[in-house]
Amino acid sequence: MSKRAVMIIIVLVVSMVAGMAFAKEGYNLIFNDLKGHWAEEVITEFALSHLVDGYSDGSFRPQTYMTRAEFCRILAQVYRETGKINQESLIREQKAEVASKIAEAVKKYYRENNFTYPVEIYNSMVQWQKISLPMLKDRYLSSVENLEEYDYYLRADTQVIASYYRDVSPNDWFFEDVTQLYELGLDLSTDSLFHPNQPITREEAAKILVMSIDAVGEGSFNINYADLGECSNPAVVKRAIELCLMKGYADNTFKPDQPLTRAEAVTVLKNYALLVGSKNA
Structure with missing residues (x-):
């Protein structure tokens, strides 16, 4: 690229x-x-570049916090622009990998609209590990013969997302973005809540970005910010720093619980876009 x-x-x-x-x-x-x-x-x-503007009072307000919904919209857009999200190919892969397992599960366990979770329904893809019972009891699954007509991709748009994130609705402006990130295996929940209007913390941003790129691994032992012990997952933060997505402060802290500002968000997402672009070059 x-x-x-x-x-x-x-x-x-x-x-x-x-x-x-x-x-x-x-x-x-x-x-x-x-x-x-x-x-x-x-x-x-x-x-x-004539794409970003400030407020009516002439300010940019770089220190204003960015919400979780706003951050995820940017991330989803990066995925779309770099070709990481390809709905058509996702559908093909999902049908090929999952159809036979669902068909077998329906044959064995679907009895008079009384469906219980079978081991057979699960597979290695994260999104299919969170299928909801209402989807499985959909009328299209009442017979195995109709299985091929079922639009697998719609499961997240209308059922899994709306039920898994109890504070997310299909009418929300960020719904499509959150859905596509979920499709790619990014779990953004906190106790089944997305908290769209809550400021995103620096550690949350690090986790989302790192998990969207690769496995966390152990992280570098050479990164020793004074407050890494306060992180819920220090390896995630270390990996974000290794990838040059984020960095700490001059006082040798990372401040994992501090919300990400607009200025930090623009900088971090620029780093992310450059990294993703180089991986896809």
């Missing part, structure tokens, strides 16, 4: 962030609160 293509991905990604006051008609490229800010160059880069 060329540098120009990567840059296009980056600016397109940033333009999708909800609630970040992007320009509709005309652009105000003078942000009165960015001079001397550590992210001034990155934010200005996006502004000069």
Whole structure:
């Protein structure tokens, strides 16, 4: 992938962030609160690309926190722009891998609309490990003969997501983004809640980004921020740092529970887009 293509991905990604006051008609490229800010160059880069704007008072508000929904929208857009999300190929793979197992499960366990979870229904794909009972009792599964007509992909859009994340509705502006991330095996829940309007913490962002790229592994033992012991999963944070997605602060802390700011989010997602772009080159 060329540098120009990567840059296009980056600016397109940033333009999708909800609630970040992007320009509709005309652009105000003078942000009165960015001079001397550590992210001034990155934010200005996006502004000069005519894709990001500030607020009506001339500010960018780089220290305003980003919500979980906004962050996931950016991540999903990166996936789409880099070709990681390909709905058609996903459907083909899911049908090939799952159809026979579901058919056998239906034959053995479907009795008068009384379905219990069989071991046979599960497989290695994370999204199929969270199938809900209502989907299995769908009228299309009442007979094995109709199984091939069942649209497997719709299960997440209308059933699994809405039931698994109790605070997410198909009418939400971020529903498609969360659905596609879920399809790829990214579990964004906290006790079956997504908390879309809650600021995303630095550790949460690290976990989502790392798990979307590769396995966590053990992480580097050479990364020793003073507060790594406060992380719920230090290996995730270490891996995010190894991949140059995120870094700590000058006081030798990572601040895992601190919400991610707009400035940090723009910087982190730029790093992510560049990394994903290089992996797909």
